[in-house]
Amino acid sequence: xxxxxxxxxxxxxxxxxxxxxxxxxxxxxxxxxxxxxxxxxxxxxxxxxxxxxxxxxxxxxxxxxxxxxxxxxxxxxxxxxxxxxxxxxxxxxxxxxxxxxxxxxxxxxxxxxxxxxxxxxxxxxxxxxxxxxxxxxxxxxxxxxxxxxxxxxxxxxxxxxxxxxxxxxxxxxxxxxxxxxxxxxxxxxxxxxxxxxxxxxxxxxxxxxxxxxxxxxxxxxxxxxxxxxxxxxxxxxxx
Amino acid sequence: xxxxxxxxxxxxxxxxxxxxxxxxxxxxxxxxxxxxxxxxxxxxxxxxxxxxxxxxxxxxxxxxxxxxxxxxxxxxxxxxxxxxxxxxxxxxxxxxxxxxxxxxxxxxxxxxxxxxxxxxxxxxxxxxxxxxxxxxxxxxxxxxxxxxxxxxxxxxxxxxxxxxxxxxxxxxxxxxxxxxxxxxxxxxxxxxxxxxxxxxxxxxxxxxxxxxxxxxxxxxxxxxxxxxxxxxxxxxxxxxxxxxxxxxxxxxxxxxxxxxxxxxxxxxxxxxxxxxxxxxxxxxxxxxxxxxxxxxxxxxxxxxxxxxxxxxxxxxx
Numbered sequence: 001x002x003x004x005x006x007x008x009x010x011x012x013x014x015x016x017x018x019x020x021x022x023x024x025x026x027x028x029x030x031x032x033x034x035x036x037x038x039x040x041x042x043x044x045x046x047x048x049x050x051x052x053x054x055x056x057x058x059x060x061x062x063x064x065x066x067x068x069x070x071x072x073x074x075x076x077x078x079x080x081x082x083x084x085x086x087x088x089x090x091x092x093x094x095x096x097x098x099x100x101x102x103x104x105x106x107x108x109x110x111x112x113x114x115x116x117x118x119x120x121x122x123x124x125x126x127x128x129x130x131x132x133x134x135x136x137x138x139x140x141x142x143x144x145x146x147x148x149x150x151x152x153x154x155x156x157x158x159x160x161x162x163x164x165x166x167x168x169x170x171x172x173x174x175x176x177x178x179x180x181x182x183x184x185x186x187x188x189x190x191x192x193x194x195x196x197x198x199x200x201x202x203x204x205x206x207x208x209x210x211x212x213x214x215x216x217x218x219x220x221x222x223x224x225x226x227x228x229x230x231x232x233x234x235x236x237x238x239x
Numbered sequence: 240x241x242x243x244x245x246x247x248x249x250x251x252x253x254x255x256x257x258x259x260x261x262x263x264x265x266x267x268x269x270x271x272x273x274x275x276x277x278x279x280x281x282x283x284x285x286x287x288x289x290x291x292x293x294x295x296x297x298x299x300x301x302x303x304x305x306x307x308x309x310x311x312x313x314x315x316x317x318x319x320x321x322x323x324x325x326x327x328x329x330x331x332x333x334x335x336x337x338x339x340x341x342x343x344x345x346x347x348x349x350x351x352x353x354x355x356x357x358x359x360x361x362x363x364x365x366x367x368x369x370x371x372x373x374x375x376x377x378x379x380x381x382x383x384x385x386x387x388x389x390x391x392x393x394x395x396x397x398x399x400x401x402x403x404x405x406x407x408x409x410x411x412x413x414x415x416x417x418x419x420x421x422x423x424x425x426x427x428x429x430x431x432x433x434x435x436x437x438x439x440x441x442x443x444x445x446x447x448x449x450x451x452x453x454x455x456x457x458x459x460x461x462x463x464x465x466x467x468x469x470x471x472x473x474x475x476x477x478x479x480x481x482x483x484x485x486x487x488x489x490x491x492x493x494x495x496x497x498x499x500x501x502x503x504x505x506x507x508x509x510x511x512x513x514x515x516x517x518x519x520x521x522x523x524x525x526x527x528x529x530x531x532x533x534x535x536x537x538x539x540x541x542x543x544x545x546x547x548x549x550x551x552x553x554x555x556x
Contacts, residue, residue, distance in 0.1 A: 050440065076442040084440070090433035101430045104423055105442035153442050 001064055003028045003188050004049070004080075004157055009058035011041075011048055011212075018044045020212040022058075026157070031179070031189045033203030033220065035196075037233055041212040042192045043085055046159050050082045051075040062157070077105065081150035082159040085192070087142040091135035095126055098134050098145055102152035120148040124178060140171040147178065157188045164195045176202050200224065208232065255406045259399045268398045272470065274504075274511045275405035276463055281491030281503030282412040283459030287452050288489065289498035290425055292432030293343075295453075296485050297354030298460050300338070300361040301331040303479035305461025306468040307365060310378040319384045324465030331461025332454040334361075339450035346435065355482065362480035377475025380468070401470050408466060409504075412459045416500045419455075428452060429498070460488075494536045496543025505544045 002025035011019040019041045026032050034042050047053040049060055051072040060067045067075055090098050099117035100110070107113040121127055124144040129137065134145060143163050150158055163179065164172045176198045183189055183202075193199040199206065200220040208216040208223060210232040216223045223229055262268055280302065287293050305327030312318040312326060342353040365372045372378065383395045394400070419425040427448045430438040439445050468474050487510070495506025517528045540547045 052436070052439075071444070071446075072436075072439040073442045073444045076440060082440055084437070088434045088437035088440075090430050090437060093429060093433060097426070101426055101438070101443070102441035104426070108423065110423070149437075149441055 002026055003030075003063060004190075005059070005061040005064075006045075006049070007059040007061075009045070009048060009060065010056045011044055011053060012056045018212050019048065019055075019209075022209065022212065022214055024207050024214060024217060026188055026190060028188055029183070029186065030204050031183050031191060031202055033199040033206040034190055034192045034209065035194075035199060035206060036209040040209045042209060043161060044212075045209070046082060046161055046190075046192065049075070049159065050080060076153050076155070079154075079156035080159065081153045081155035081157075083143070083146035083150055083161055083163060085161040085165065087139070087146055089134035089137070089142050089145055092133055094131055095121065095134055095137065095145060096130040099148045099152045102149040105153045117148075117152055120151045121145075123151065123181075124148045125174075140167050140175070143167070143175065144178070147182070151182070151187075155187065157190070158182065160189060160191045160193075162192055162194060164193055164198050167195075172198055252410065255410075259402050265398060268402060270511065270515065272398060272402050272405050274507045275402070275409050276466060276470075277487070277491055277507035277511055278409045278504050279405070279412050279463045279466070280460060280488045281495060281506050282409070282416055283456050283463060284488040285492040285495075285497065285499075285503055286416060286419060286456040286459070287449070288492055289502070290419065290428035290432065291449055291452055292428075293449060293453075294351045294489065295354040295456075296351050296482070296489065297338075297342075297356075297358035298456070298488050299480050299482065299484040300354075300358040301335065301457040301460035302464040302467070302484060303361060303365060303474075303476070304334050305331045305464025306474045306479040307372060307378070307464075308461070309465035309468045310380065310474055311371060313380060314378055319386070320380075320465065320469045321386065324462055324469065327465035327468075328458040328461040331464070332458040335454040335457035336450060339453040340446075343446055343449050343453075355485070358480065358482065358485055362476050365480060366476045372476070375475060375477075377473060377478070378468075380472040383469070383472075401466075405466060405470075408459075408462055412503075413500050415455070415459070419452075420498070420500065424448060424451065490533055492543075494533070494540075494543055496545030496547070496549075499543065499545045499549075502543050502545035509544065 004026040007023045009019055009022045010017065022045065034045065036042055044053065048055050049067065051067065051070050051074065055068060062078055062080060067078065096114065096117055099121050100113045103113040103116040107116050118130065121130060124147050126141060126144055126148060134142065137145060147163065160179065164175045167175060172195055179189065179191065180202055191199060191203060203220050205218065206220045206223045207214060208229050215228045215232060216226045258271060259268060262271065284295065284298050287295060308327035308330045309320050309323035312323040313320045338357050342350055342357060345353050366374055427438065427443050430443060431445050431448060435445055464479060467479065491503055491506035491510055494509060495504065496502030513532060514529060521528060542550065
């Protein structure tokens with residue numbers, strides 16, 4: 001059974017169909033890259049899976065159990081965590097507190113939550129920055145903090161929304177390595193990303209969406225040569 | 240933690256207990272009781288507004304509900320106002336549940352506006368439901384039931400019992416604030432204040448956290464309303480449901496210091512004494528100076544007087 005199954009997912013905003021009959025599945029342990037041109041509906045898909053938006057129609061199943069209609073906190077409780085494309089730290093709270101708040105989900109007592117928070121912060125490389133406010137971190141560090149916060153909820157499935165967007169090449173390298181480490185630890189990951197080099201290297205499989213529809217689904221090296229994908233990104237070749 | 244930390248509250252409580260022995264003048268005692276009532280209200284508002292950052296402009300609704308509950312239970316059912324006050328708080332908290340579930344569908348300024356509307360609705364209900372509330376005529380208590388410590392009946396014509404009653408309520412609200420600040424719920428509220436979507440995404444049931452806190456806040460506000468009714472022995476819709484009352488609660492919490500235990504005391508002392516002073520000095524237009532002071536305080540002390548002082552102290556160390 002796939003860990004996550006999305007079937008015939010559709011979402012309309014007024015007259016605009018942002019996601020149109022999208023179906024895909026994610027197998028346990030996979031890193032699935034979700035790509036597509038700007039406005040393709042990638043972030044909307046994340047918002048639908050995590051309960052920030054309700055599907056107009058369609059099914060979303062985690063280990064065979066529907067997530068549709070659950071509020072975001074309940075989806076997180078079921079084991080799906082996410083990061084945001086535009087980072088949303090708790091800016092005036094310390095880095096440690098940011099992660100502790102997430103760890104409370106599985107550790108109701110503060111000392112246990114703080115210990116768990118410290119572990120995930122060390123894992124993402126923020127072990128030396130625990131006490132300062134989150135607003136003092138660089139963008140790359142804030143993206144790591146978001147990952148730490150998501151990990152602290154002990155998810156089965158992690159949705160990363162552009163974890164490399166806006167980073168320097170060096171920071172992209174580090175972030176790729178981090179995603180691979182998290183994956184090696186047994187987590188299943190869906191990755192929305194525009195940095196093609198990174199996504200092609202670390203994804204096991206890539207799903208391409210365009211105007212809310214799936215236009216390709218396969219291993220990265222195969223997808224990049226797909227004429228439909230090339231047309232979506234560069235425009236169709238004039239006849 | 241320094242030694243001063245546990246000693247300061249003890250000293251504050253002792254000073255609170257001793258004040259009526261020093262201030263025998265009825266006017267000062269009345270002023271002190273007024274400060275206590277506003278401290279209670281500021282502290283109650285602060286639970287939701289300070290910690291969760293949810294700015295309610297409608298807390299007069301809970302104040303009025305508490306006041307009317309206390310008065311009606313006494314006048315119609317003969318229930319002593321001491322129980323009535325507690326029930327006033329509970330009815331306020333119960334009313335907060337549906338109000339919260341409706342208003343918390345909205346965020347930010349839209350939430351604030353919806354609370355303003357709710358308070359107006361409640362005021363209009365109180366004004367027009369004459370069988371229950373006596374409408375615009377209001378409700379009047381002529382005599383309070385005798386209450387006595389063994390062998391020593393309390394003198395309700397004196398202000399001293401009210402002073403101690405108010406002091407007890409304020410201490411209760413401050414203990415509740417302190418407990419909230421140390422609890423998981425308190426931590427969740429700060430997360431909600433910082434970023435509601437992020438809070439939801441890490442598994443915090445934000446609606447539930449906000450509704451529970453609104454109910455707690457409404458409980459203390461309702462107690463304050465009951466206290467007002469018993470102290471002044473008269474309530475009418477204009478006295479206990481005005482928008483100005485809601486706004487004053489916001490000011491006290493903001494000027495004193497949001498999400499702090501001691502802030503509302505400072506805010507209440509400042510604003511009550513300042514209000515009296517301006518009223519005395521400038522018979523006409525005293526509200527202009529009051530408003531001007533508010534603007535200065537918000538511009539130059541965004542963390543409130545308590546927060547600003549704490550920061551200044553920390554910087555000197």
